[in-house]
Amino acid sequence: MPDGYSAGDRPGLGARLVAAKLLSAIVDAKTSADGLLDARTGHPGLRALEPRDQGLVRAIILSALRFRGSLETAISERLDRPLPPNALSLRHILHVGATQILHLDVPDSAAVDLAVASATVDSRTQRFSGMVNAVLRRLAREKDEVLRGDALAAVPDWLRTRLVSAYGAEGADAIARAHLTPAPLDITVKSDPAGWAERLKGKALPTGTVRLAEIDGPITALPGFADGQWWVQDAAAALPARLMGDLGGKRVLDACAAPGGKTAQLLNAGARVTALDINANRMKRLRENLGRLGFEAETHVTDLAAFQPEGGAFDAVLVDAPCSSTGTIRRHPDVAYTKDGAEVEKLAGVQARLLGEAARLVAPGGLLVFSNCSLDPAEGEALIPAFLRENADFAVEPVRPEEMPGLEAAIDASGFLRTTPAMLPDEDPRLSGLDGFFAARLRRKG
Template identity: 40%
Template structure:
């Protein structure tokens, strides 16, 4: 067993320990440099192994239950979980078992359990793959599953859980010519113009990356700007803009866009993305609620629970418990109210969240319409996308779910609505 193979797996176990033991998000861990000591290949492998383990956690635990009399310490449990997912997804038994035993052997606290790890994983290697295929898709935790079942029914939640377990492909937004990009990268042109390629490819090696012909952006995340329909010469404000996918879409239209975000670090990424693509935008690090001026159009991609991104971020249901959602919902309402005050008469506001919770979508727009008598919903802006009409919501927004376009590989869960400020 190569040391690099062990290092990648050990780092993956550390990520699992932090998510499942400390409630930390993978994005915080990766952004904080916990994998920086690894080479690029091992860094990518560690992240992939941790994500696949989180995605299949319930299945792994059900298989391990058959071979464990009691639950081991978290770190050992996570070694077993990671190995079980690898074994059940076709990993070579010899390499996976040996690496797992090596990992627990190198820690004085876990060293006495190397015999248990060896014995359990040999049983999993023999019978686990067949058992794995017979198990249902892992379920969301109750704190999230219950409100989603109220909104979409148990069948709807089950469909979403299957989409989460399947993971997500990679979507690209073209700077100018989606059809040409699809041919260039060998991808599929989606109905709304995004280009879909297989996940697992190194983004920076795809054709057109160095020349800035495209950027990574889920197809659902690209739709709010398509609804906004920015026009050349318009003065547009992109609130909560980083990492900049929507800013680049607006800039590519020829509109004059100002991108606002309250994080220096995230805004640095946005500027890097603008530089790579050769697109122009004004940038400002600021609290959204402190912005001023009058704007032709505003895009507000408000901070939210991010529950629509679980197929890409399977750590989220394990690292969060829903306790901070009330604060987010209140902030969204404040941001909507402030954005309305910045709109010129006749101006339009697209509000969106990457959330599956109606409280962060449909309910926000219903309540905003009650608070602002000069606002109306522009249903036509959404209908122009040519999507399934049943995805339209009662108040006139668009509800997207991860199980939509299942034959094409799904999409992130999103809510979006186009609001117009009356001219008089």
């Protein structure tokens, strides 16, 4: 916030200034939104606000990112001349104002007036306050026209190019449209999905996930959370562990385990699980999550390449590899602006390495399941043929349609699993879709 400014100077102005600052940190500095928006450890400007204003900032940021491309188009078309290339602060002020007008339940007059006030506070943008007023007032008058725009306009160029290449124009458009609807809350339950769906006023999906369109209050206050009956996990993220079949009594390695949703699934299925993660803080979170759920696993903070298990090779190994996370854009719209094509290619190399390192830990006749939450084939389908050429003792064990009720279309000709946010349609948009995920099941020859 500018020197000498107090959030009490004008109601609501502090929240808008913080929103513009955080938008800059995400888009310009490529900082993850999750860390910035955390109420306890996030950006100091956010933490200084009242809870209601914190909620408004989060809503502004997530919507501004979700619709960023179309917002930029709408603003640019209503400018008399292009903004100066270095007018980053001004651009963020306009995006914050436009987001409220087009996508949030904020009176147009308040959105415009507070955007003008935001421009006036900063000496770099003071002289543009009249322009801010004119552009946003015109947006307010023409909002119906703007909202009929193309969904792909809300996707940055680098991502649009890769989506069209992988899924074709129609498929990319469907994914982009799915990204415009916030994701529902999905949970994995220890047992009785139908019963928990009824109790939580949700819906039991064919795959066993319980889906909630909305909740009143914090997740931690929902029935069953405190006594460890379920955990939050997107429906797609719950699929890779289910590809391992009957795990009763088997030794299973979860190679990139934190925060522990898949570890919990494996334990709930009766496996004896060893969980690895290279990050100590993430492993601490995994242990806390397992503690709430009443599960126990052998845990190690180590790199997969350095891990030498005392009990020898495992019956099954799960590698849910770090990736670009483009499949989670519904939940984390900042991913589209904090990642790029170069990052995708770099991470594909990391995944290939992890897959190769995991192979040595699979016992003869055992399973290796590789997965991640990227939409990009470079991080999924393209990795498996190269792995098989270097590891002739492995072969694809195709995913069968009966294993994926309701998601049979997610199984491709190679027997891989590929979900996209455009799948699992529902009459209620709040209950539709799932994360983009890739999974391949490989068996080591006996």
